[in-house]
Amino acid sequence: MGRIDLVAIVVSALLLGYIIESVRRRRLREEYSILWLATAAVLLLLSLVRPALSILASALGILTPVNALFVIGFAFMTIILLHFSMVISRLSRENRELAQRYALLVYRLQEERALREPGEPDDAVTVVARQAITGHIEGGV
Amino acid sequence: MQRQRIVAIVPAYNEAASLPHVVRDLRSSPLGLDIVVVDDGSKDETSVIARQLGVAVVTLPFNLGIGGAHQTGFQYAVEWGYDIAVQFDGDGQHLAREIPLLLGPIENGGADVVVGSRFAIKGHGYRGAPARRAGGVMLSVLVRLLSGHVYTDVTSGFRALNARALHIAAVDYPQDFPEPESLLTFRRYNLRVSEVHTAMQGRVGGISSINLWRAAYYMIKVTLALCIERLRAPLRGV
Numbered sequence: 571m572g573r574i575d576l577v578a579i580v581v582s583a584l585l586l587g588y589i590i591e592s593v594r595r596r597r598l599r600e601e602y603s604i605l606w607l608a609t610a611a612v613l614l615l616l617s618l619v620r621p622a623l624s625i626l627a628s629a630l631g632i633l634t635p636v637n638a639l640f641v642i643g644f645a646f647m648t649i650i651l652l653h654f655s656m657v658i659s660r661l662s663r664e665n666r667e668l669a670q671r672y673a674l675l676v677y678r679l680q681e682e683r684a685l686r687e688p689g690e691p692d693d694a695v696t697v698v699a700r701q702a703i704t705g706h707i708e709g710g711v
Numbered sequence: 712m713q714r715q716r717i718v719a720i721v722p723a724y725n726e727a728a729s730l731p732h733v734v735r736d737l738r739s740s741p742l743g744l745d746i747v748v749v750d751d752g753s754k755d756e757t758s759v760i761a762r763q764l765g766v767a768v769v770t771l772p773f774n775l776g777i778g779g780a781h782q783t784g785f786q787y788a789v790e791w792g793y794d795i796a797v798q799f800d801g802d803g804q805h806l807a808r809e810i811p812l813l814l815g816p817i818e819n820g821g822a823d824v825v826v827g828s829r830f831a832i833k834g835h836g837y838r839g840a841p842a843r844r845a846g847g848v849m850l851s852v853l854v855r856l857l858s859g860h861v862y863t864d865v866t867s868g869f870r871a872l873n874a875r876a877l878h879i880a881a882v883d884y885p886q887d888f889p890e891p892e893s894l895l896t897f898r899r900y901n902l903r904v905s906e907v908h909t910a911m912q913g914r915v916g917g918i919s920s921i922n923l924w925r926a927a928y929y930m931i932k933v934t935l936a937l938c939i940e941r942l943r944a945p946l947r948g949v
Binding site: 672674677678 | 767
């Protein structure tokens with residue numbers, strides 16, 4: 571077993587451990603951890619089981635087995651990045667829809683408030699609406 | 712026939728300076744338009760000024776870009792029961808006295824969407840910088856190839872939509888640079904789009920030809936969006 575094999579084992583084991591720990595601490599949602607876990611697990615498995623890596627390498631026509639690890643890792647990264655781009659696209663769409671819905675609701679609130687008697691105390695919703703109108707959003711993004 | 716309720720949708724991003732002029736122009740129209748300003752997350756006093764002018768103001772919490780702002784206006788028009796909406800830019804490049812030209816084809820039932828074109832009559836109207844003009848021609852050709860229909864001014868944001876078109880655009884409308892792409896979106900729902908000649912002011916709004924990178928990005932983004940838009944099917948249930 572060469573030094574590179576040891577490095578591969580250690581690195582993929584650390585990656586796997588870090589991902590599991592992040593999910594445990596709720597810093598990474600299960601939903602988004604699946605692809606990462608699969609990547610780390612496959613890399614670890616292939617680094618541990620030399621024959622499996624060799625078979626895979628020859629099947630792919632790769633002369634140095636350890637290069638197969640890079641190929642597999644790269645393939646997983648591509649899938650993960652594409653997946654994240656899709657998630658971001660969905661989030662930005664949902665974000666836009668929320669902003670639109672919110673702006674129209676604030677307008678409706680204002681209209682209804684304008685119909686009420688002057689001097690009537692503001693309810694909580696109106697306070698929030700006023701903050702929104704003055705362009706002041708607590709907490710930031 | 713019952714009187715049509717018409718709203719002018721004025722998307723405004725940092726337009727506090729030109730907004731009073733735009734609102735005054737719209738109010739001079741004998742059509743009795745309602746006006747809604749969609750403040751697209753402006754950094755200046757756009758919302759405050761608009762409210763002082765006494766028009767309806769819908770304030771987006773952050774900048775969505777022109778497509779998102781237009782769409783918010785369409786949603787407003789649907790929610791408050793308007794029959795027709797007119798897209799009217801907040802920078803003063805459109806003329807209120809030309810709105811009746813847009814309404815004609817809708818009111819006689821000939822179109823669902825009417826676009827005010829600066830180039831509908833050859834040799835007339837506004838001419839922008841050559842590069843800008845060339846970009847417009849390229850997009851026109853592309854839209855013609857993809858839709859099979861001739862539009863002389865695909866980047867015009869001076870438009871009128873009837874209730875049917877509004878219901879669709881409220882839920883399915885392109886973002887970022889929506890004008891050329893939305894022509895294909897409308898066709899996807901079999902909406903009838905027609906053009907009328909309008910003069911408009913000469914002001915160069917939107918994409919400045921000064922910034923080459925932005926212009927290049929605009930062309931690439933819109934070209935890609937147009938090609939992909941052609942591959943889409945209508946949303947279910949719209």
